[in-house]
Amino acid sequence: MPSPKTQPARGMRDFLPADVRKREYVIGVIKSVYERYGFEPLETPAVENIETLMGKYGEEGNQLIFKILKRGEHEKTGEADLALRYDLTVPLARVVAQYQNELPKFFKRYQIQPVWRADRPARGRFREFYQCDVDVLGSNSALVEAELISAASDALVALGFKDFTIRLNHRQVLTGILDQAGVPRDRHDDALISLDKMDKAGPEGVARELNQRGIVDESAVKLMRFFEGLAGAEHAANLIDFNDSSDGRAAYNADVQGRLVEFVGPHETGAKGVDELRQMLQFAKSGGAAQRIKLDPTLARGLAYYTGAISRLTWRISRAASAAVDVTITWLACFSVRTCRRAASRWALNESSL
Amino acid sequence: MPSPKTQPARGMRDFLPADVRKREYVIGVIKSVYERYGFEPLETPAVENIETLMGKYGEEGNQLIFKILKRGEHEKTGEADLALRYDLTVPLARVVAQYQNELPKFFKRYQIQPVWRADRPARGRFREFYQCDVDVLGSNSALVEAELISAASDALVALGFKDFTIRLNHRQVLTGILDQAGVPRDRHDDALISLDKMDKAGPEGVARELNQRGIVDESAVKLMRFFEGLAGAEHAANLIDFNDSSDGRAAYNADVQGRLVEFVGPHETGAKGVDELRQMLQFAKSGGAAQRIKLDPTLARGLAYYTGAISRLTWRISRAASAAVDVTITWLACFSVRTCRRAASRWALNESSL
Numbered sequence: 001m002p003s004p005k006t007q008p009a010r011g012m013r014d015f016l017p018a019d020v021r022k023r024e025y026v027i028g029v030i031k032s033v034y035e036r037y038g039f040e041p042l043e044t045p046a047v048e049n050i051e052t053l054m055g056k057y058g059e060e061g062n063q064l065i066f067k068i069l070k071r072g073e074h075e076k077t078g079e080a081d082l083a084l085r086y087d088l089t090v091p092l093a094r095v096v097a098q099y100q101n102e103l104p105k106f107f108k109r110y111q112i113q114p115v116w117r118a119d120r121p122a123r124g125r126f127r128e129f130y131q132c133d134v135d136v137l138g139s140n141s142a143l144v145e146a147e148l149i150s151a152a153s154d155a156l157v158a159l160g161f162k163d164f165t166i167r168l169n170h171r172q173v174l175t176g177i178l179d180q181a182g183v184p185r186d187r188h189d190d191a192l193i194s195l196d197k198m199d200k201a202g203p204e205g206v207a208r209e210l211n212q213r214g215i216v217d218e219s220a221v222k223l224m225r226f227f228e229g230l231a232g233a234e235h236a237a238n239l240i241d242f243n244d245s246s247d248g249r250a251a252y253n254a255d256v257q258g259r260l261v262e263f264v265g266p267h268e269t270g271a272k273g274v275d276e277l278r279q280m281l282q283f284a285k286s287g288g289a290a291q292r293i294k295l296d297p298t299l300a301r302g303l304a305y306y307t308g309a310i311s312r313l314t315w316r317i318s319r320a321a322s323a324a325v326d327v328t329i330t331w332l333a334c335f336s337v338r339t340c341r342r343a344a345s346r347w348a349l350n351e352s353s354l
Numbered sequence: 355m356p357s358p359k360t361q362p363a364r365g366m367r368d369f370l371p372a373d374v375r376k377r378e379y380v381i382g383v384i385k386s387v388y389e390r391y392g393f394e395p396l397e398t399p400a401v402e403n404i405e406t407l408m409g410k411y412g413e414e415g416n417q418l419i420f421k422i423l424k425r426g427e428h429e430k431t432g433e434a435d436l437a438l439r440y441d442l443t444v445p446l447a448r449v450v451a452q453y454q455n456e457l458p459k460f461f462k463r464y465q466i467q468p469v470w471r472a473d474r475p476a477r478g479r480f481r482e483f484y485q486c487d488v489d490v491l492g493s494n495s496a497l498v499e500a501e502l503i504s505a506a507s508d509a510l511v512a513l514g515f516k517d518f519t520i521r522l523n524h525r526q527v528l529t530g531i532l533d534q535a536g537v538p539r540d541r542h543d544d545a546l547i548s549l550d551k552m553d554k555a556g557p558e559g560v561a562r563e564l565n566q567r568g569i570v571d572e573s574a575v576k577l578m579r580f581f582e583g584l585a586g587a588e589h590a591a592n593l594i595d596f597n598d599s600s601d602g603r604a605a606y607n608a609d610v611q612g613r614l615v616e617f618v619g620p621h622e623t624g625a626k627g628v629d630e631l632r633q634m635l636q637f638a639k640s641g642g643a644a645q646r647i648k649l650d651p652t653l654a655r656g657l658a659y660y661t662g663a664i665s666r667l668t669w670r671i672s673r674a675a676s677a678a679v680d681v682t683i684t685w686l687a688c689f690s691v692r693t694c695r696r697a698a699s700r701w702a703l704n705e706s707s708l
Binding site for chain 2: 009014019048066109
């Protein structure tokens with residue numbers, strides 16, 4: 001009889017043959033798209049030296065790292081010297097430093113491997129799950145960003161997904177907006193955490209949170225006026241452009257760009273960010289992803305390592321078109337570009353069945 | 355500059371693109387052969403509850419298990435509640451118990467996943483390496499054994515290996531031999547550990563070790579007379595049959611069977627084992643592996659869980675025929691059958707470059 005003793009560890013899953021085949025199908029499709037874009041495979045060990053991981057993911061991340069006890073007589077000390085991979089980004093940084101003489105200066109790699117997080121396993125979230133990262137090192141061109149978005153978009157289309165949106169923003173644009181609104185630099189993080197909740201809490205919720213976080217003066221008013229204007233434009237676009245036609249989307253993105261240029265004005269960093277977004281939209285036109293991109297200046301993402309473009313791919317479907325993926329799936333993909341060094345598209349296959 | 359800080363953890367390896375492609379090629383070939391034989395894929399989490407693993411691999415194995423610290427406030431206790439997978443066999447046993455209502459009664463599965471062992475990393479040995487297991491559950495037919503041997507042999511041939519030998523023995527035959535020689539049951543383990551060294555230490559070395567282990571009386575003499583006879587037969591076969599022709603191999607196996615029947619005599623368990631070996635050789639004739647099988651009554655293997663057939667696939671080549679595997683490789687494959695319940699072929703991809 002099945003018993004608690006024969007269950008997999010909490011938050012982990014066994015994959016019986018039908019499940020393995022589904023996951024292999026999905027990973028195979030993603031791989032073949034990545035390969036078509038010229039990304040090369042990389043694999044790193046599941047286990048890293050603990051110093052490699054600690055302190056890289058913030059205080060919350062540190063708590064979620066699975067730590068491995070020293071072996072032999074040192075076991076009694078209760079100390080850990082190794083840890084399980086928490087993401088594929090920190091191992092990539094280590095690999096790039098270690099093999100800089102062997103790797104090309106311009107290096108496009110994909111890595112599809114499991115990661116482990118000691119999260120409280122909620123519905124549809126697991127302690128062992130696959131990430132499918134794409135990163136480009138050695139270029140800070142907006143072309144590289146556009147390529148990452150195209151690759152992820154193509155992979156989703158190849159998997160039978162149709163109805164998804166790539167929300168796109170830029171950390172430098174956010175800096176420009178906050179500076180121009182008059183939010184002091186040391187309150188930027190607070191402001192970003194609040195803004196990032198726009199799609200869930202709405203403008204009123206965000207205004208309330210800004211208040212609670214002590215951003216109360218004229219800067220909050222300016223900020224909210226800008227974002228309420230954007231929300232109005234989005235509402236109008238949704239009313240008119242209910243078919244999400246690519247023309248309608250392009251018009252909306254042009255409107256947002258106009259508002260950003262106006263608000264950011266002569267702010268150097270902000271203007272540079274807006275220009276990068278413009279270039280990305282431009283380059284994306286040659287691929288199939290352009291019509292799926294939606295500029296979203298509220299998109300902030302928590303992690304401090306986002307210094308360039310930020311994008312987030314969101315969709316929720318109850319049944320995919322592809323017969324091989326015929327289950328309820330919620331996927332999340334997020335992209336980032338680090339300062340001049342790398343562009344990354346990271347997918348977390350953190351769904352309920354794959 | 356590369357520094358100790360950017361190296362992978364001790365005994366672990368990074369796989370740069372060319373290495374990933376080589377390993378993927380090898381695993382792809384093995385998988386396609388296993389699939390052709392009707393084995394189905396299974397995957398289990400890297401992490402198991404610690405009770406699932408502890409006590410399953412003997413005292414030495416326990417020492418080599420990577421243990422994971424409890425999280426949160428329990429971390430201070432220095433206690434471990436999880437551990438990294440040590441092999442694919444114990445997780446299989448757990449899966450079979452857990453999903454007995456979902457899995458077919460006769461279940462053929464393969465599992466190709468990494469395992470972790472806190473071994474002292476010696477040359478060509480690693481702390482993270484892949485195992486490629488094939489197991490059959492729900493049958494104790496010798497046909498199943500023959501099929502496992504064929505599948506492993508076919509996979510090697512598909513990878514371009516030609517010069518390899520599948521040494522085959524049966525635990526029950528060993529029991530028969532030791533009983534008939536008069537070795538007391540409580541000394542069987544000692545005797546097996548000594549016998550297993552025949553190919554390295556030769557008959558004289560084994561005789562010496564039997565002596566050291568206190569197996570000194572007539573039983574040691576009887577035992578050594580039998581194995582010296584076998585060694586003589588092998589030597590003769592090697593002299594005559596230097597091309598390893600399948601006829602020569604068949605004649606040698608027939609000779610060994612004759613000697614076993616004679617020595618084991620009316621010993622019930624032993625005779626049953628000899629008959630199973632005969633059946634396996636018979637069934638293997640329909641596949642391509644028959645000419646590679648060599649009966650080897652000295653083959654004992656340490657692990658107590660071998661209760662049926664034991665085989666070991668050994669070869670050492672400096673250059674494989676396949677262009678994709680053009681590196682020095684030492685592989686080891688071992689098979690086992692557990693009492694009436696399962697047959698297993700396990701490969702450890704523990705070589706220097708894949």
